[in-house]
Amino acid sequence: ISSNNANDGIDQDPVLVAYGEDGGSGGGIYSIGTLYIKSTFISSNTSGEGGDAAMGGAGGDGGGIYSTLSITIENSTITANHTGGGGNGGYDADGGNGGNGGGVYAMGTLSLIDSIVSENITGNGGDNHEENLGYGGNGGSGTGIYGSGILNIDNTTVYKNSSGNGGSGSTRGGGGGDGGGIMSVAGSLLITNSTITENSSGRGGAGYFQYDSSPGGPGGNGGGIYASSSVNIETSTISENSAGKGGDGEYGPGGRGGKGGGVYGTNTLIIIDSTISGNASGAGGSGYKSDGGFGADGGGIYATGSLTIQNSTIAENNAGNGGGGWEDGFGDDGGRGGHGGGIYATGNLSMENVTISTNSAGIGGSGDFFGSDGDGGGIYLHSGAELTATNILISNNSAYNGGGIYGANSISIFTNGEISENYAWNGGGAYGCKLADCVVMDNESDNVGGGLYDCVAVDCDIISNIGYGGGGGMYGGTASNCVIFGNNAWEKYVDGGGISMGSAYDCIINNNYAQGSGAGVYMGMASNCTIAGNETWGGNGGGLYGSTAISCVISNNEAYNFNGGGLSESIAIDCIIVKNQAWDCGAGLHNSTAVNSIISLNRYVDYGGGMYGGNATNCLILDNEAYYSGGGAFNASVVNCTVVDNLSENSGGGLSGGSVYNVLDDGSE
Numbered sequence: 001i002s003s004n005n006a007n008d009g010i011d012q013d014p015v016l017v018a019y020g021e022d023g024g025s026g027g028g029i030y031s032i033g034t035l036y037i038k039s040t041f042i043s044s045n046t047s048g049e050g051g052d053a054a055m056g057g058a059g060g061d062g063g064g065i066y067s068t069l070s071i072t073i074e075n076s077t078i079t080a081n082h083t084g085g086g087g088n089g090g091y092d093a094d095g096g097n098g099g100n101g102g103g104v105y106a107m108g109t110l111s112l113i114d115s116i117v118s119e120n121i122t123g124n125g126g127d128n129h130e131e132n133l134g135y136g137g138n139g140g141s142g143t144g145i146y147g148s149g150i151l152n153i154d155n156t157t158v159y160k161n162s163s164g165n166g167g168s169g170s171t172r173g174g175g176g177g178d179g180g181g182i183m184s185v186a187g188s189l190l191i192t193n194s195t196i197t198e199n200s201s202g203r204g205g206a207g208y209f210q211y212d213s214s215p216g217g218p219g220g221n222g223g224g225i226y227a228s229s230s231v232n233i234e235t236s237t238i239s240e241n242s243a244g245k246g247g248d249g250e251y252g253p254g255g256r257g258g259k260g261g262g263v264y265g266t267n268t269l270i271i272i273d274s275t276i277s278g279n280a281s282g283a284g285g286s287g288y289k290s291d292g293g294f295g296a297d298g299g300g301i302y303a304t305g306s307l308t309i310q311n312s313t314i315a316e317n318n319a320g321n322g323g324g325g326w327e328d329g330f331g332d333d334g335g336r337g338g339h340g341g342g343i344y345a346t347g348n349l350s351m352e353n354v355t356i357s358t359n360s361a362g363i364g365g366s367g368d369f370f371g372s373d374g375d376g377g378g379i380y381l382h383s384g385a386e387l388t389a390t391n392i393l394i395s396n397n398s399a400y401n402g403g404g405i406y407g408a409n410s411i412s413i414f415t416n417g418e419i420s421e422n423y424a425w426n427g428g429g430a431y432g433c434k435l436a437d438c439v440v441m442d443n444e445s446d447n448v449g450g451g452l453y454d455c456v457a458v459d460c461d462i463i464s465n466i467g468y469g470g471g472g473g474m475y476g477g478t479a480s481n482c483v484i485f486g487n488n489a490w491e492k493y494v495d496g497g498g499i500s501m502g503s504a505y506d507c508i509i510n511n512n513y514a515q516g517s518g519a520g521v522y523m524g525m526a527s528n529c530t531i532a533g534n535e536t537w538g539g540n541g542g543g544l545y546g547s548t549a550i551s552c553v554i555s556n557n558e559a560y561n562f563n564g565g566g567l568s569e570s571i572a573i574d575c576i577i578v579k580n581q582a583w584d585c586g587a588g589l590h591n592s593t594a595v596n597s598i599i600s601l602n603r604y605v606d607y608g609g610g611m612y613g614g615n616a617t618n619c620l621i622l623d624n625e626a627y628y629s630g631g632g633a634f635n636a637s638v639v640n641c642t643v644v645d646n647l648s649e650n651s652g653g654g655l656s657g658g659s660v661y662n663v664l665d666d667g668s669e
Contacts, residue, residue: 001028001029001040001041001042001043001045001064002028002041002042002043002044002045003043003044003045004027004028004045004046005027005045005046005047005048007023007024007048007060022048022050022051022057022058022059022060022096023047023048023049023050023051023057023058023059023060023083023084023099024047024048024060025047025048025060025061025062025066025099025105026047026060026061026062026065026066026105027045027046027047027048027060027062027063027064027081027082027083028042028045028063028064028065028081029042029062029064029065029066029067030062030066031065031066031067031068031069031071032068032069033069034069034070034071035065035067035069035070035071035072036071036072036074037065037071037072037073037074037076038073038074038075038076039074039075039076040073040076040077041076041077041079042064042065042076042077042078042079042081042103043064043077043078043079043080043081044079044080044081044082045063045064045081045082046063046081046082046083046084047059047060047061047062047063047066047082047083047084047099047123048060048084048099049084049085049087049123050084050085050086050087050096050097050098050099050123050126050137051087051096052087052088052089052090052126055089055090055093055094055096056086056087056088056089056093056094056095056096056126056137056167057086057087057096058086058087058096058097058098058099058137059083059084059085059086059087059096059097059098059099059122059123059140059164060083060084060099061083061099061100061101061105061140061146062083062099062100062101062104062105062146063081063082063083063099063101063102063103063120063121063122064078064081064102064103064104064120065078065101065103065104065105065106066101066105067104067105067106067107067108067110068107068108069107069108069109070108070109070110070111071104071106071108071109071110071111072110072111072113073104073110073111073112073113073115074111074113074114074115075113075114075115076115076116077115077116077117077118078103078104078115078116078117078118078120078144079103079116079117079118079119079120080118080119080120080121081102081103081120081121082102082120082121082122082123083098083099083100083101083102083121083122083123083140083164084098084099084123085098085099085123085124085125085126085140085164086098086123086124086125086126086137086138086167087126087137088126088127088128088167089126089127089128089134089135089137092133092134093128093134094126094128094134094135094136094137094169094174095125095126095127095128095134095135095136095137095167095168095169095174096125096126096137097125097126097137097138097139097140097174098122098123098124098125098126098137098138098139098140098164098177099122099123099140100122100140100141100142100146100177100183101122101140101142101143101145101146101183102120102121102122102140102142102143102144102161102163103117103120103143103144103145103161104117104144104145104146104147105142105146106145106146106147106148106149106151107147107148107149108149108150109149109150109151109152109187110145110147110149110150110151110152111152111154112145112151112152112153112154112156113154113155113156114154114155114156115156115157116156116157116158116159117144117145117156117157117158117159117161117181118144118157118158118159118160118161119159119160119161120143120144120161120162121143121161121162121164122139122140122141122142122143122162122163122164122177122202123139123140123164124137124139124140124164124165124166124167124202125137125138125139125140125164125165125166125167125174125175125177125205126167126174127167127168127169127205128167128168128169128170128171128208133170133171134169134170134171135169135171135172135173135174135217136166136167136168136169136172136173136174136205136206136217136247137166137167137174137205138164138166138167138174138175138176138177138217139163139164139165139166139167139174139175139176139177139202139203139205139220139244140163140164140177140202141163141164141177141178141179141183141201141220141226142163142177142178142179142182142183142226143161143162143163143164143177143179143180143181143183143199144158144161144180144181144182144199145158145181145182145183146179146183146185147182147183147184147185147187147189148184148185148186148187149186149187150187150188151182151184151187151188151189151190151229152190153182153189153190153191153192153194154191154192154193154194155192155193155194156194156195157194157195157197158181158182158194158195158196158197158199159181159195159196159197159198159199160197160198160199161180161181161199161200162180162199162200162202163176163177163178163179163180163200163201163202163220163244164176164177164202165177165202165203165204165205165244166202166203166204166205166217166218166247167205168205168206168207168208168247169205169207169208169214169217170207170208170214171214172207172214172215172216172217172252172255173204173205173206173207173208173214173215173216173217173247173248173249173255174204174205174217174247175202175204175205175217175218175219175220175255176201176202176203176204176205176217176218176219176220176244176245176247176258176282177201177202177220177244178201178202178220178221178222178226178258178264179201179220179221179222179225179226179227179264180199180200180201180202180220180222180223180224180241180242180243181196181199181223181224181225181241182196182224182225182226182227183222183225183226183227184225184226184227184228184229184231185227185228185229186228186229187229188229188230188231188232189225189227189229189230189231189232190231190232190234191225191231191232191233191234191236192234192235192236193234193235193236194236194237195236195237195239196224196225196236196237196238196239196241196262197224197237197238197239197240197241198239198240198241199223199224199241199242200223200241200242200243200244201219201220201221201222201223201226201242201243201244201258201282202219202220202244202258203219203220203244203245203246203247203282204216204217204218204219204220204244204245204246204247204255204256204258204285205217205247205255206247206248206249206250206285207247207248207249207250207251207252207255208250213249213250213251213252213290214249214250214251214252215247215249215252215253215254215255215290216246216247216248216249216252216253216254216255216285216286216287216293217246217247217255218244218246218247218255218256218257218258219243219244219245219246219247219255219256219257219258219282219283219285219296219320220243220244220258220282221243221244221258221259221260221264221296221302222243222258222259222260222263222264222302223241223242223243223244223258223260223261223262223279223280223281224238224239224241224261224262224263224279225238225260225262225263225264225265226260226264227263227264227265227266227267227269228265228266228267229267230267230268230269231263231265231267231268231269231270232270232272233263233269233270233271233272233274234271234272234273234274235272235273235274236274236275237274237275237277238262238263238274238275238276238277238279238300239262239275239276239277239278239279240277240278240279241261241262241279241280242261242279242280242281242282243257243258243259243260243261243264243280243281243282243296243320244257244258244282245257245258245282245283245284245285245320246258246282246283246284246285246293246294246296246323247285247293248285248286248287248288248323249285249286249287249288249290249293250288250289250290251288251289251290252287252290253285253287253290253291253292253293253335254284254285254286254287254290254291254292254293254323254324254335255284255285255293255323256282256284256285256293256294256295256296256335257281257282257283257284257285257293257294257295257296257320257323257338258281258282258296258320259281259282259296259297259298259302259338259344260281260296260298260301260302260344261279261280261281261282261296261298261299261300261317261318262276262279262299262300262301262317263276263300263301263302263303264298264302265301265302265303265304265305265307266303266304266305267305268305268306269301269303269305269306269307269308270307270308270309271301271307271308271309271310271312272309272310272311272312273310273311273312274312274313275312275313275315276300276301276312276313276314276315276317276342277300277313277314277315277316277317278315278316278317279299279300279317279318280299280317280318280319280320281295281296281297281298281299281302281318281319281320281338281362282295282296282320283295283296283320283321283322283323283362284296284320284321284322284323284335284336284365285323286323286324286325286365287323287324287325287326287332287335287367288326289326289332290325290326290332291325291326291332291333291334291335291367292322292323292324292325292332292333292334292335292365292366292367292371293322293323293335293365294320294322294323294335294336294338294371295319295320295321295322295323295335295336295337295338295362295363295364295365295371295374296319296320296338296362297319297320297338297339297340297344297374297380298319298338298339298340298343298344298380299317299318299319299320299338299340299341299342299359299360299362300314300317300341300342300343300359301314301342301343301344301345302340302344303343303344303345303346303347303349304346304347305347306347306348306349306350307343307345307347307348307349307350308349308350308351309349309350309351309352309354310351310352310353310354311352311353311354312353312354312355313354313355313356313357314342314343314354314355314356314357314359314378315342315355315356315357315358315359316357316358316359317341317342317359317360318341318359318360318362319337319338319339319340319341319344319360319361319362319374320337320338320362321335321337321338321362321363321364321365322334322335322336322337322338322362322363322364322365322371323335323365324365324366324367325365325366325367325368325369325371326367326368332367332368332369333365333367333368333369333370333371334364334365334366334367334369334370334371335364335365335371336362336364336365336371336372336373336374337361337362337363337364337365337371337372337373337374337400338361338362338374339361339362339374339375339376339380339399339406340361340374340375340376340379340380340406341359341360341361341362341374341376341377341378341397341398341399342356342359342377342378342379342397343356343378343379343380344376344380344382345379345380345381345382345385345387346382346384346385347385347386348385348386348387348388349379349381349385349386349387349388349389350387350388350389351387351388351389351390351392352389352390352391352392353390353391353392354389354391354392354393355392355393355395356378356379356392356393356394356395356397356404357378357393357394357395357396357397358395358396358397359377359378359397359398360377360397360398360399361373361374361375361376361377361380361398361399361400362374372400373399373400373425374399374400375399375400375401375402375406375431376399376401376402376405376406376431377397377398377399377402377403377404377422377423377424378394378397378403378404378405378422379394379404379405379406379407380402380405380406381405381406381407381410381412381433382410383408383409383410384409384410384411385407385410385411386410386411386412387407387410387411387412387413387414387433388413389412389413389414389415389417390415390416390417391416391417392414392417392418393417393418393420394417394418394419394420394422394429394430395418395419395420395421395422396420396421396422397422397423398422398423398424399424400424400425400426401424401425401426401427401431401453402424402426402427402430402431402432402453403422403423403424403427403428403429403443403444403445404419404422404424404428404429404430404443405419405429405430405431405433406427406430406431406432407430407431407432407433407434408431408432408454409432410432410433411434412432412433412434412435413434413436414430414433414434414435414436414438415435415436415437415438416436416437416438417435417437417438417439418438418439418440418441419435419438419439419440419441419443419451420439420440420441420442420443421441421442421443422443422444423443423444423445423446424444424445424446425445425446425447426445426447426448426449426453426475427445427449427452427453427454427455427475428443428444428445428449428450428451428465428466428467429443429450429451429452429465430451430452430453430455431449431452431453431454431455432453432454432455433452433455433456434455434456434457434458435452435455435456435457435458435460436457436458436459436460437458437459437460438457438460438461439460439461439463440452440457440460440461440462440463440465440473441461441462441463441464441465442463442464442465443465443466444465444466444467444468445466445467445468445469445471446468446469447467447468447469447470448467448469448470448471448475448500449467449471449474449475449476449500450465450466450467450468450471450472450473450487450488451465451467451472451473451474451487452473452474452475452477453471453474453475453476453477454475454476454477455474455476455477455478456477456478456480457474457477457478457479457480457482458479458480458481458482459480459481459482460479460482460483461482461483461485462474462479462482462483462484462485462487463483463484463485463486463487464485464486464487464488465487465488466487466488466489466490467487467488467489467490467494467496467500468489468490468491468494469489469491469494470489470494470495470496470500470514470516470522471489471496471499471500471501471502471522472487472488472489472490472496472497472498472512472513472514473487473497473498473499473512474498474499474500474502475496475499475500475501475502476500476501476502477502477503478502478503478504478505479499479502479503479504479505479507480504480505480506480507481505481506481507482504482507482508483507483508483510484498484499484504484507484508484509484510484512485508485509485510485511485512486510486511486512486513487512487513488512488513488514489513489514489515489516489519489522490515491515492515492516492538493515493516493538493539494514494515494516495514495516495517495518495522495523495539495545496514496516496517496518496519496521496522496523496524497512497513497514497518497519497520497522497534497535497536498512498519498520498521498534499520499521499522499524499526500518500521500522500523500524501522501523501524502524502525503524503525503526503527504521504524504525504526504527504529505526505527505528505529506527506528506529507526507529507530508529508530508532509521509526509529509530509531509532509534510530510531510532510533510534511532511533511534512534512535513534513535513536513537514534514535514536514537514538514539515536515537515538515539516536516538516539517536517539517540517541517545517546517562517568518536518539518540518541518544518545518546518547518568519534519535519536519541519542519543519557520534520541520542520543520544520557521543521544521545521547521549522541522544522545522546522547523545523546523547524544524547525547525548525549525550526544526547526548526549526550526552527549527550527551527552528550528551528552529549529552529553530552530553530555531543531544531549531552531553531554531555531557532553532554532555532556532557533555533556533557534557534558535557535558535559535560536558536559536560536562537560537561538561538562539559539562540559540562540563540564540568540569540590541559541563541564541566541567541568541569541570541590542557542558542559542564542565542566542580542581542582543557543565543566543567543580544566544567544568544570545564545567545568545569545570546568546569546570547567547570547571548570548571548572548573549567549570549571549572549573549575550573550574550575551573551574551575552572552575552576553575553576553578554566554567554572554575554576554577554578554580555576555577555578555579555580556578556579556580557580557581558580558581558582559581559582559583559584559590560583561583561584562582562583562584563582563584563585563586563590563591563612564582564585564586564589564590564591564592564612565580565581565582565586565587565588565602565605566580566587566588566589566602567588567589567590567592568586568589568590568591568592569590569591569592570589570592570593571592571593571594571595572589572592572593572594572595572597573594573595573596573597574595574596574597575594575597575598576597576598576600577589577594577597577598577599577600577602578598578599578600578601578602579600579601579602580602581602581603581604581605582604582605583604583605583606584605584606584607585605585606585607585608585612585613585634586605586607586608586611586612586613586634587602587603587604587605587608587609587610587624587625587626588602588608588609588610588611588624589608589610589611589612589614589616590608590611590612590613590614591612591613591614592611592613592614593614593615593616593617594611594614594615594616594617594619595616595617595618595619596617596618596619597616597619597620598619598620598622599611599616599619599620599621599622599624599632600620600621600622600623600624601622601623601624602624602625603624603625603626604625604627605625605626605627606626606627606628607626607628607629607630607634607635607656608626608629608630608633608634608635608636608656609624609625609626609630609631609632609646609647609648610624610630610631610632610633610646611632611633611634611636612630612633612634612635612636613634613635613636613658614636614637615636615637615638615639616633616636616637616638616639616641617639617640617641618639618640618641619638619641619642620641620642620644621633621638621641621642621643621644621646621654622642622643622644622645622646623644623645623646623647624646624647625646625647625648626647626648626649626652627648627649627650628648628649628650628651629648629650629651629652629656629657630648630652630655630656630657631646631647631648631652631653631654632646632653632654632655633654633655633656633658634652634655634656634657634658635656635657635658636655636657636658637658637659638655638658638659638660638663639660639663640663641663642663643655643663
């Protein structure tokens with residue numbers, strides 16, 4: 001069934017006639033009964049064009065097939081069919097919409113089995129008359145398949161279908177067509193053992209300036225699939241699809257890009273044993289003498305309803321880049337980059353046995369002021385969204401905030417997973433999430449929070465992360481019963497190798513490194529923790545700086561070339577401070593307060609082996625050593641303490657300077 005055409009709508013006088021005639025539907029087949037098609041080639045058919053008038057007529061639907069009742073298609077090819085474009089609008093009116101369903105338009109039940117749906121096109125929206133106000137028409141949607149009933153697709157390939165572009169308009173450009181591969185607007189959609197690939201939704205129409213600002217139209221959503229119905233995708237591949245670019249504006253902002261490069265869903269969406277890869281949401285349009293449009297969210301998946309993913313891979317998807325703003329010195333901004341390179345979710349998200357890798361959020365557009373880059377390279381959770389995830393790998397994703405996952409103001413429970421080798425400006429691994437039984441490893445941030453930013457972590461291993469601006473392991477947030485090991489605050493004078501500005505309970509904080517202060521903990525709090533083997537090369541406080549430690553063991557930390565091997569400018573209560581080193585002052589403590597603590601075997605320092613400056617109350621200061629003076633304490637206030645077996649090679653083996661009250665001093669040498 002090839003090269004058939006439905007009737008075009010008749011053009012009308014745009015002054016005398018208000019509405020243009022719609023194009024005819026069903027270019028190849030028009031069916032109002034039950035239809036069964038087997039081993040058939042349906043190609044190069046066209047539905048009718050909408051007629052021009054004051055209000056442009058709509059293009060006809062169903063370039064290949066138009067069906068009002070049930071239809072079964074088996075072992076067939078539906079290719080290179082085309083729906084009609086919308087008619088142009090006249091005076092102060094809108095262009096018509098392009099026709100929907102380039103390959104198939106189905107109003108009832110559609111069963112599509114062992115078939116190919118390829119290279120179909122839906123019509124562009126009609127233009128608004130350039131001398132008058134009005135909107136451009138929307139491009140046609142559902143290019144491969146448009147369904148408003150029950151759609152069942154099995155062992156079928158849907159590829160290289162392209163939705164229509166929006167028409168230009170002086171009030172605003174029309175929206176690009178949605179659902180480059182499939183559009184399901186009601187009923188349900190079931191896809192099994194199928195491939196949806198290289199489809200694209202339409203570009204937004206351009207704004208045409210006449211009397212006022214004229215924004216570009218939005219790009220079409222759902223490059224592969226657009227669904228407002230419930231969706232089940234099983235053992236299928238959704239790949240290399242793209243949502244539409246926003247239209248360019250004229251004296252108005254560029255249009256936003258189309259959302260959901262692979263899948264756009266507003267209802268229940270379930271994905272099992274499938275791959276979502278290489279998809280992209282749309283870039284924002286450019287603004288002429290105005291701002292660029294926003295890059296679109298959800299490179300792989302954009303979901304506003306509940307989303308369940310099991311035993312699947314979400315990989316190499318990209319959120320849209322922001323459009324360029326006009327660079328004329330009047331403050332026109334580039335558009336924001338899109339959020340959620342892999343997944344953008346606003347509702348409940350449940351995942352089990354899922355890999356999310358090598359996705360990226362969008363880059364902000366250029367302008368007088370650059371647009372901000374997008375957040376959530378792997379996953380973006382909108383405010384109020386709820387995540388439950390088990391056995392998840394999130395790796396090699398990138399974004400501005402939350403390279404792996406962004407969950408600020410959401411409810412997130414992430415258990416028994418790995419977050420590794422992600423990259424961001426803040427929160428290389430995760431931003432604003434709750435994690436349990438996870439490994440957070442080898443993530444990087446250009447600013448703070450190499451591993452985590454403002455997260456709650458329970459029973460996690462936070463290992464070998466780098467924060468080039470501080471907080472190598474974590475910045476802010478809380479860690480409980482975690483191992484925080486081998487993290488780095490990398491750049492010169494940067495603080496907090498393990499933790500910066502956060503709290504730790506019952507944790508092991510070992511072998512972290514900082515070029516600045518507080519290699520273990522910087523400006524935070526630690527309770528019942530072991531803080532050991534941390535090193536700072538360019539600041540004070542090998543173990544802690546500006547922090548409070550309660551019931552902690554603080555040992556074998558070092559401040560190279562500086563002060564406070566164990567603690568600097570900190571408070572220690574009920575702690576054991578032992579075997580720390582510093583090169584200048586205070587191997588154990590520097591300008592810190594110790595209460596009910598043991599300060600012992602701290603050494604390799606010029607002044608104040610046990611402590612330099614600060615206060616000690618009810619402490620045991622034992623067997624510390626300084627080279628010049630104050631083996632036990634130098635210039636400190638010591639109250640109700642026992643000072644025993646401390647050593648200085650020059651003077652004040654026990655105490656040197658400071659103030660003393662009710663101290664037992666054995667006369668250390």
